[in-house]
Each structure stands twice: as C-alpha cells, then as structure tokens.
Amino acid sequence: MTNRVLMKGNEVIAEAAIRAGCRYYFGYPITPQTEIMHYMAKRMVEVGGCFVQAESEVAAINMVYGAAAAGARVLTSSSSPGISLKQEGMSYIAGAELPAVVVNIVRAGPGLGGILPAQGDYFQATKGGGHGDYRNIVIAPASIQELYEMTVAAFNLADQYRMLVMILGDGALGQMMEPVLFRDVEPNVSTEKLWATRGRKGKPEHNIVTSIYIDPDMLEMKNRELVAKYAVVQKEETRFETLNLDGAEIVFTAFGTASRICRNVIRQAAEMGIKVGMIRPITLWPFPSEEISRIADLSHVKAFLDIELNAGQMVEDVRLAVNGKKPVHFYGRMGGNLPTQKEILDQLLAIHEGEVR
Amino acid sequence: MAIVFEKTKGLTDKPFHFCPGCTHGIIHRIIAEVMCEMGILEDTIGVSSVGCTYNNYEYFACDMVQAAHGRAPAVATGIKRVHPENMVFTYQGDGDLASIGAAEILHAAARGEKISVFFVNNAVYGMTSGQMAPTTLLGQVTTTSPFGRDSAVQGFPINVSELLSVLPGAVYIERVSLNNYKNIQAAKRAIAKSFRVQQQGLGFSMVEFLSTCPTNWGKEPVESLRWVESDMMPQYPLGVYKGKDLKV
Ligand SMILES: Cc1ncc(C[n+]2csc(CCOP(=O)(O)OP(=O)(O)O)c2C)c(N)n1
Ligand code: SF4
16 A cells, blocks of 8 residues: 655646556646646656647647547646637547546636636536537546546546546646545456557458538437437436535535535534535536435525535536525635635525524 | 459448549549558558548548548547557648648647648638638639639638648658649659658658649539649649658
C-alpha cells in the first residue's frame, strides 16, 4: 500500500490517468488546468507514453478522437472556453461511440470571463453542448481523493460504455492540495476493442469508425441504440452522496466545491439546533433524480436549498426531480467568488423562519 | 484463361458515387493500387474527411476512420501516435484542407507528423454545390463568387504545396494531375513515394492532386480535363516542391 502524498488536484488527475493506463495526452494550455499539461509533458516520457501540445482545443479533441479510434486510452484537459471549442469533437466522439476522458477545470464565464473557480459549465457539460442527441457521463468530484478515484473510474466507464466521460472540476479543486492515497487501481474493465482501427491485419472485413449515417432510418436506429445505452448508464452508474438526511428539515443540493462549503454550514446549523442534510450528486449526468424525488417525499423535509457557483443551473434539474413536492430555493455566487458560510447560513435561517417554523 | 486485368483488392466492391468525369475516382483507384503493390493494405489506416469523399471509408479496403470537416490531420495524428508502425493517410478536399482545416494541416506538417496527406484540389467546394474554395482561381465563377473571384473582394488563391514546403517538418511535397495517362502514372509514383517516406519515418508528406469537378464547373468531362491544363496549371504548376533529391 502506498502512503498518502500531498498533491495538487490537477496533478492528481494526471497521475490517476497514468495509473488507469492512459498513455496518450493531447491538450492546449489554459488556466486553471495547466498543471495537468505540465505534469503529463514529463510523466508521459517517463512511462513511454505520448504527449502532444496541439495547436488548438479543436485539434486536441480530434487527436483524442483519432487515438480513441485507434484503440487507446486517451485524455485531454481544458477549461471552459477551451471546452466550448472541443464541443464539435465531443459530438463526433459520441456519434462514433468512442471512449475518451475529458477534464474541464471550470472557470468563470461567459466569454473570456475570469480564471477563478466557477460552476457555470453545468449546462454545457450535462445538456450536450455540441450538436445532436447525445449524452456524456459527467463526474463532479469534491475532494482530491475523489478526483483520483473518479478519474480512474472515468477510464473504465468510458471503455465499458464506449462513451465520453467528463471530469468536471473547478479552479479551487484543481489548485488545492490535499493528501491523496493512490490506492491500487482495480483491474480495469478495458475491453478488447475489436472495433478499433489498428490496421486490417488479416481481418475478413475492414473496421470503420464513423458518425455519419445519411439514410434517415439507419441514423434513427443508431439514435435509438444510443438512447438505450444511455438508459443503462442512468440505471447503473448514477452516483451521489447523502449526508445527515435523518430528520433533516432543509436539504442542500450542491456539487463539487460548493458542496464542501455546505458541509461546514450543516455543522454550524446543527449547533444552532437546525437539522440540515445534503444530497451531493457525484455524477451530474446521470443525475440522481430518483434519490432527490425520494428525499422530497420525506415528511420531515420542508424545503431544498441549492447552492452553486453560477446563476442557477443544476437547480433546474433539482426542481424537475422534486416536481413541486417541496419548495426549492437557490443561492449562487458568480464571477469566481465563493459564497461564505455566513451567506449560506443566512439563506438557511430565512428559509427556516419562513417554511419550517 | 489468363487474367489480364483485375480490379485492385485495395478497393471494396461498393460502386463509386462520383459524377461522370470526376477524377476523385481515379485518385481512389491509384491509392488503392499502390497500397496493394506495396503490400501495405493490411497495415494502413485511412482517414476520410468531409466533402464528396466523406464516405470513402466504404471504398478503401483498409481500416478507415471518418473525421470532422478539416480535422483529418489531427485525427491522423492521434492514430499515428498510437500506431507508429502503421501507415496512416488522410484524403481531403481543398475546402476541407485549405479553409476550415488550415490550422490542422499547417501544424501537422510543422510537427513533421509521419502521415501521408492526399489533397484534392478541384478549385471548388464539390459536395455543397460549387461554392468558392480557397483554391478557386481569380475570375472563376462559383455559386458564391457569381461575378468571378475578384482579388479585391475575395482575396487570392492559396497555393498549399508551396506554402507547406517551407516547413522543415514537411519532407516530401509534390503536385500532380490526372488529366492524362502520363500524369496519372506520375501521380501514382508520388503516392508510392509518400508512403515510402512514411515507412522510413522521415516526416510529413503530401501529394496535391489537381482534380476535376465537371458538375460544379459546368463543363463536360473532356473539357474539364483540358481546363485543368489550361487554367489550373498556370496557377498551380506541377512538380516536386519538397524532397526532390530524397532517396526513398
Ligand atoms: C463544420 C462543417 N461545416 C460545413 C460543412 C458542410 N460541408 C460539407 S462538404 C463541404 C465542402 C467540401 O469541399 P471540399 O473540401 O473542397 O471537397 P469536395 O466536395 O470538393 O471533394 C462543406 C462546406 C460540414 N459538413 N461541417
Ligand atoms: S460534385 Fe464535383 S467533386 Fe463531387 S463527385 Fe461530382 S464532380 Fe466530383
């Protein structure tokens, strides 16, 4: 067993990818994720892998497409404006059903925005972003240890479902240092990838990787196959953490960095005699709608308070899941600012005053 | 009876969908023939791009990957980095390569990616019905330059072979044509040389084909072949732009 080491979030992501067997990295520099690139530039040489600094995010994601089509485990990383550019390639990856892992260390937007932590890419990450009917698995870790474990998991999920898996972090998570234990990686589920293009080498048929189906019936059949695959992912791979739900009167919904602040507020509130719980989606897609709906049915739960580093994005999915059964409140900060515990506590107290008492 | 001619095994049995007189078909055939003659069909991975040949993954009998518009050199980079021992080629039109994919081709060449690029210059966007391409000649009428390409309005044609030949990463670049038998044979030799450059790991190589688009040029097939010589060649002279003395 390895000992715990103190490492930056971004470097942990890179090391996790290496340990998951990823030997190809293609990327373009952007703050606040550059440590992933810097780490990979060195580490790939050490492990006999391949690091390419691409001419743009567009090129990087298409290199990922090529490497994935060739049967490799492959990673690219970027931050919000760069992810916007990658959306074209991500749609093609979904269409061609290629396994790939994309890291988005989100910064504040829109436009060039700012380089500080934000969660304004929730829509872009979970609702497509690129063109057409498709889904990506989106994982939002909240600690450095979880970054490690989820990055390893991402490669397995990508291979298992032939899907793109996005790790959605933010500048705070990427830059922060915490002790991490590089637990021995589970034997990976990497399949044989008989569909990959490695040269025909005597196969009776040539392999083709494509996302184009000119015939509408063929395309619709493909669409239906994708829908069916996504349904399996929703059923099997939805991950979340619940905290303090026993007797909770108010329930936080929050992911990533925002959930860390909420965790502290729960303690503070308890000291004041207010019972507050939390559901933290770990996968943003598939979204834990069923669990949120179940919590909304609990009679002691009077209201939800959704906390995000944006103008209110995940809260739309929370409201759909709660489906009017309980009020859903929202509080967010933007521009790269984090809400203080006091700000959140004040929101909590106002809700408690109005809806619990 | 002795077999005197056989369709190359480098092509599948799928019939081409190209218009009559379009030289895309010839280019496919000679690439396929070269792969067979060099014995590399089983080791080659081709990259289809976006244009009239978007589905040539159905024609080439080797493993094939279809790429987004202009991104074939980046996709090929990904494939080649994973399988350096395989032959990797892209097949791209002039809209694909010289317009939307200008960055990808430039940087693939600059990095000296060990891939073969087959670049088809037909001076228009074929698939989307004859719009102006970066390679459209001055004065040429297209659906988006209906009064003829005017340098004051639409700028000048791009000579891709000349442009890329100044990059050290590009080791072999030749412009060929398909307007007669002799030129087709020369084009075939250029394809083979490009693959040999790749086999020997020397760097990036590209063959530019002057090709016809009778449909969008509004010309008969034979007239189109003549137009390649009379109008295209003065702007795009044939010849080796890089690697003349290369012994491969
Ligand atoms: C991102 C994107 N933009 C535009 C198109 C539409 N489109 C399809 S083919 C094509 C032009 C291709 O022309 P060229 O590369 O010259 O090839 P040709 O058809 O002449 O062989 C365009 C613009 C597309 N498929 N994708
Ligand atoms: S439109 Fe032009 S380039 Fe396309 S197949 Fe027809 S002749 Fe060839």
